[in-house]
Amino acid sequence: MPDAHTPLWTAEAIASATGGQLHGPDVPVSGLTYNSREIQPGDLFLALHGARDGHEFAEAAFAAGATVALVDRLVEGGPYVLVPDTLKGLEALGVAARDRARLRGAVTGSVGKTSVTQAIKAGLDLAGSSHASIKSYNNHIGVPLTLARMPQGTDRAVFEIGMNHPGEIGPLSAFVRPHAACVTTVGPVHIEAFADGEAGVAREKAAIFEGLAPGGIAVVNAADAHADIVRQGAEKAGAVVRSFGHAPGCDARLLDFVADSEGATVTAELDGRRIEYRLAQSGVHWGLNSLCVILMLQALDVSLETALQALAGFQPLAGRGQMRTVAIPGGAFTLIDESYNANSLSMKAGFASLGAKPVGPGGRRVVVLSDMLELGEHSRALHEGLAPAIAAAGLDLVHTAGPQMRLLHEALPPSLRGQWRETAAELAAEAASLVRPGDVVMVKGSNGSKASLVAAALAKLGVTEQGNNPSSSGAPRATR
Structure with a gap:
């Protein structure tokens, strides 16, 4: 300790x-x-x-x-x-601190890496002394800084690793020298930096396995469209591969995911053994995310019982699925804040989750979206391409902000078109007109396109003239 x-x-x-x-x-x-x-x-x-x-x-x-x-x-x-x-000095300090942890894990992915990292941290906390990345400290400064902040006597640690351009993940993984590493998903994030699109993103994500310690474990999402590329990267690094997904043959196989007002119940097979457990998360993507967390915790010498206990208590992080009930004249609406970041994968997962939510009397399933960024020449297709997923999820109304979301607005059938404004700030100024009692409203967009302004404005609709907020938190506060 x-x-x-x-x-x-x-x-x-x-x-x-x-x-x-x-x-x-x-x-x-x-x-x-x-x-x-x-x-x-x-x-x-x-x-x-x-x-x-x-x-x-x-x-x-x-x-x-x-x-x-x-x-x-x-x-x-x-x-x-x-x-x-000084940067090289920080890197050297991080490397010098690395062996303070007996076991180290590393997480990357186009979607979900921060939440998965923090869910793993929740399990490590229950198992003993632990250390982890804070916020999204996952770049050339954040990774060595997190290493250098690790106390002596730490038992286990987990680090988030991100990228903006090719060639960034491998060196960061080499700093961490993890005993287990995972790729949550691969999608069109920072895709403008890769000439070969998502395949290039997949190879870059798989570079996390290059830094594995000898005998290290690679946790691979077999349900991902680019699973073969990621698995090849793991095998090339000499890793022991553990997979999660839907299909027979996965080490962790998702059988069922049933969301409810308090979270979800997951049924799965783990190494051929049927298990059932609770989640505090209700987003459908947490079925696979939770299996990734379980495999990573097992690789870091944490028992299944402890892993399931951690998942049962792990709440959505700020801007990544936090729910609250907001009281307004005539009733209340449910606000789901997904405003921290977005790409087409997380957007579609969010639509599916929203489509499964029950609404109040007279309520609607409403989504408020701001631009997805850093998509380069793929931006038009990826924004317009959200329309079928919105229809498939059975959503009722779509409000949008930003020049790229104008493309989606025009691709939607008239019955689904809500308000469109040039900026999120303009849409936030009209927050009261976006919702009505009984609605379930999800706000999502890239961090740089300021979806958080709309989420904050919607939350403030519950503030009275006296300055008290009668809104209920709905879901407990985020666990970091």
């Missing part, structure tokens, strides 16, 4: 791990950050180079309580470790 009295690092240990030179006393370090506004007393300040040079904020970081800084040029205000390059 991590010792609360043992510092995360000392200044001398940081210098040793990074090959840097300590200028000043050997002081303890209890945390680390590159954002001077987030400094807590005892932190290491990382003077990284970005839109602004972090060295400009070193004095402010010391004033806020930083005990030491990692720098690549001289600074004033406190002790510092001088290295040739």
Whole structure:
């Protein structure tokens, strides 16, 4: 178990791990950050180079309580470790911390990687001391930063790994050196960076297996359209492959998923054994997601009983399926906030989940959508291509915002067309006209197209003139 009295690092240990030179006393370090506004007393300040040079904020970081800084040029205000390059120094610090965890897992995928990572973390928490990525710290800074923040004595850890361009996932996996890794799904996300489309995305996602420790386990979604490419990547890396899906032959096979007002009941086969368990999640995609979590937890030496206990208590994360009841004049509506991010796969999964939700008297199944981004030349086809899935899910009304969602608006039959506005902010300003009592309303869109503005405006419809919010949370708060 991590010792609360043992510092995360000392200044001398940081210098040793990074090959840097300590200028000043050997002081303890209890945390680390590159954002001077987030400094807590005892932190290491990382003077990284970005839109602004972090060295400009070193004095402010010391004033806020930083005990030491990692720098690549001289600074004033406190002790510092001088290295040739601060990003390389952070990477070295992360690698030095890697073996603090007995077992490590890694998660990537076009859809669901943050939620799956945090669900795995929930199981690791129940099994012993654990560590995991926070927020979506999954890039060239977030991964080594998460490693470097890992306390000594951690038993198990799980890391989220993402990408924007080819060649990013393999090196990040090599930092983590996981004992188990998974690809949740493959879809048209960041597809504009890949000349061969989704096949290129699949190969990039499969690169997570390149960093596996010897004898490592690769968890593969056999139901994914690009499962063969992902499996080939796992086999090329010499991994032991474990699969989840719908078909016979999967190590974890989904047999049934029944959603209800409190979550869902899942029936599955695990290594030929029939199991049934509860989820706090009601989205249909959580049938397969939960099997991925179970296989990853088993690979990280967590019992099935503990895995199922974790899944039963794991609530939707903020912007990723949180539900609440919002009281408005004449009744209430149910708000499903899926505003954190979106692509065509998650959109279609969301439509299917919304279509299965019961509505109140006179209510409708309403979806509010903002543009999906980073789709390049595929954008028109992918936006227009949402129309059949909306019809198949039996949705009643579709409100849209953004120039790309205008394409979907025009592709829909007139009976399904709600309001369209140029921006999410414009649509948010008309929130009261988008819903009525009894509705179940899902808000979804890419983070950059600001679907969250609409979700927030809908939630605020329940705020009274006195400033009290009579809305019920519907689903409990997110578990991080």
